[in-house]
Amino acid sequence: MNLPVIHQKHWHGMWRHALAASGLWLSAACGEVTATDQEPMEGAGTPASVDARRQAVVESSCSPDTTPPVVTCAATAVAECGTHVTSYHAEPEPEVSDNCEIYGVWAEPIYASVGTQYTYISVRDMSGNSASCATKWTILDTESPVIDLAGPTEMTLALGEPYAEPGYSANDFCENYGGLFPVTISGSVNSQVPGTYVLTYKATDRSGNTDIKTRTVKVLATQPVSVLTGNTTQSRLRHTATPLSNGRVLVVGGYSRNAEEYNPGTRTWSAVGAPFAAHRGHTASRLPDGRVLVAGGAKSGSASVEELYDPAQGQWSRTGLMSTVRYDHAAVTLYNGKVLVAGGSTSEGSGPVLATAELYDPATGQWSATAPLNTARRNHTLSLLPDGLVVAAGGVGADGVPLSSVEYYDALYARWLPAPSMSTGRTAHTATVLDNGNLLIVGGLTQDPSLGATAELLDRSGSSRWFPAGSMAIARRDHTATLVRGKVLVTGGYNSQTGIQYSSELYDPKTGWSGFSASLNEDRYKHTATQLDANTVLLVGGFSNRDPSATTAELYTFP
Known part of the structure; x- marks a missing residue:
């Protein structure tokens, strides 16, 4: 009833x-x-x-x-x-x-x-x-509180513009009907440092039901600027910095056995275990499955030490060993997923210069010999072109003289082919593949010190010839060169007359060099530069007069 x-x-x-x-x-x-x-x-x-x-x-x-x-x-x-x-x-x-x-x-x-x-x-x-x-x-009580964010959930601030919280509130139907409910906020916005900041708002009732909202705040530079970020936990000299598939950056070696990751979201470093050896003058190559192969730059007895880092597990593991110990060699991950390692020397700073090359197969974890270089070289560059050819450029030969010679590695036929030589011998230079497939070589140690400011371009559009690409404002070696939005950012380096550099320069393939850009916070050479996003490059460690500890890092940001 x-x-x-x-x-x-x-x-x-x-x-x-x-x-x-x-x-x-x-x-x-x-x-x-x-x-x-x-x-x-x-x-x-x-x-x-x-x-x-x-x-x-x-x-x-x-x-x-x-x-x-x-x-x-x-x-x-x-x-x-x-x-x-x-x-x-x-x-x-x-x-x-x-x-x-x-x-x-x-x-x-x-x-x-x-x-x-x-x-x-x-x-x-x-x-x-x-x-x-x-x-x-x-x-x-099965319903979560409800958070209401006042104002936009995505905000943009100019560098230096103070952040003002637009406001927020929360209501829980059971616990505070008609009243306000407590909300906790995590994260912060540093408007003096360009980047993307995420604020997280969280409300939890007594039954454990939770509502979470986020607000994203982008701090944009109005002109190129470099600002300090968190310091590394260890000194970093002759190290490597590898971008991971999770957006973080793995830094390995450099007179320290420990490795660490940089988190761009929190701008902090965290230790990720100890590799099996301390590596210097090594290479670190990201594999197609996201793991990182660290090769050379260390030995155990008479054998080389190679190892793998798995970011998903945060763990290190041993893998197959190269046929010989190598320092100051070069490596590149091919389009077939294998890693090509070529050249180097058998000891740090000295020893015979190598012409041998070998391939690492991630599927088997083993190395196999491939055709040797036509010219033994160390401190050279290896660059993978869009057509699959690998360019080995410059370096130091067996006589200790910078090399101008260049050669191509054809992965399809596993052979090295002669290529046009550069205009001058170079070592400790940089090689950057541009968006149009051409290769830009910048600076380096040259027999004629004045040529250390020059740049040249390997034109792959048809003729496969070298062309002058202008000159930087100063000569540099052991600098970095990073492709950012189609342009090449050059930072730091060493100049034989003025020493370690704070300055940076920018190369535009359409207009050439534009002179000095933003200054770094620390003078650096033999440091690393890793692109984090379309506008930001992470600079880490290196030799420095101002920072002898080699632990500082900074974010170079474009507007």
């Missing part, structure tokens, strides 16, 4: 005549009385009519009526918090009956709060006999 009940909180503790309030009407035959939903007769619900009917019951065959009404309701029920409930909201619905006539039914609502609560139904007949039943409610 459905009993219409008006659920209003102010009913609590107050008696209401069910006949008058709910339109519940009862048959008059004593001994056969049950609840019905018939329309009341005129005046039937007034106090006078109720008293008259009570008197009729007393004078009827039910008199005296000592039998209480019968009421049953669900023993248990479950509801979500933040609502009003009565026993009539439970299943099965309550049932009410009496041997004569029911005077009233009362179902008092409760406001559901998390935990255990009870609702009651009370019944009284015309003779004053009463009965009741109770429903035990388990009140749950």
Whole structure:
């Protein structure tokens, strides 16, 4: 039987005549009385009519009526918090009956709060006999708070512009209906440092339900600028820096056995275990599956040391060894996934210069010999062109003189082919593949010191010839060159007359060199430069007069 009940909180503790309030009407035959939903007769619900009917019951065959009404309701029920409930909201619905006539039914609502609560139904007949039943409610909170962020969820600030929080609020239907709910914020915005900052807003109720919202704030430079970021945990000289597939940067070696990762999101460094050896003058190549192969730059007895780093696991493992110990060699990951290593020397800073080359197969973890270089070389560059050819350029030969010779490695036929020579011998130079497939060679140690400022371009559009590409403002060696938005950023390096450099320069393939760009915070050479995103390059370590510890790092950012 459905009993219409008006659920209003102010009913609590107050008696209401069910006949008058709910339109519940009862048959008059004593001994056969049950609840019905018939329309009341005129005046039937007034106090006078109720008293008259009570008197009729007393004078009827039910008199005296000592039998209480019968009421049953669900023993248990479950509801979500933040609502009003009565026993009539439970299943099965309550049932009410009496041997004569029911005077009233009362179902008092409760406001559901998390935990255990009870609702009651009370019944009284015309003779004053009463009965009741109770429903035990388990009140749950399965809904999370709701966070509302004022203002945009993506913001942009100019470098140096203060960040002002637009505001936020949260509401939880169960715990603070109509009020404010506490919100915790993690993250911060440093408007003096270009980059993308993420603020995280979190609200959790007592039942553990959580809502999380984020706001992204981009701080943009209006002109090129370089700012310091977190220091490395170890000195970094003659190290490598490898961009990982997770967006972080792995730094290995450089007079330290420990390795570490840079997190661009937090601008912090974290140790990632110790490799099996301390590497210097080594190479670090990212494999197609995301692992990093560290080759050479270390030995155990007379054998080389090669190892793998797995960023997904944060673990190091041994792998197959090269056929010979190598320092100051070069490596490149080919389009077939294998790693080509060529040249180098058998000891750090001295020893025979090598012409041998070998291939690492990630599928087997083993090395195999490939055709040797036509010219033994160390401190040279290896560059993978879009057509699959690898360019070995410059370096130092067996006589210690910078080489101008260049050769191509054809991976399809596993052979080295002669290529046009550069205009001058170069070592400790840089080689950068441009967006158009041409190769830009910049600076380096040259026999004529004045040529250390020059650059030249290998044109692969058809003729495969070298062309002059202008000159930097100063000669540099052991600098870095990074392709950023189609342009080449050159940072730091060493100049034989002025020493270690703070300066940077920019090369545009369309317009050439544009002179000095933003200054670095530290003078650096033999450092590393790794592109983080379309606008940002991470500079790490290197020899420095200002930072002898070689632990500083900085972010070079374009507008």
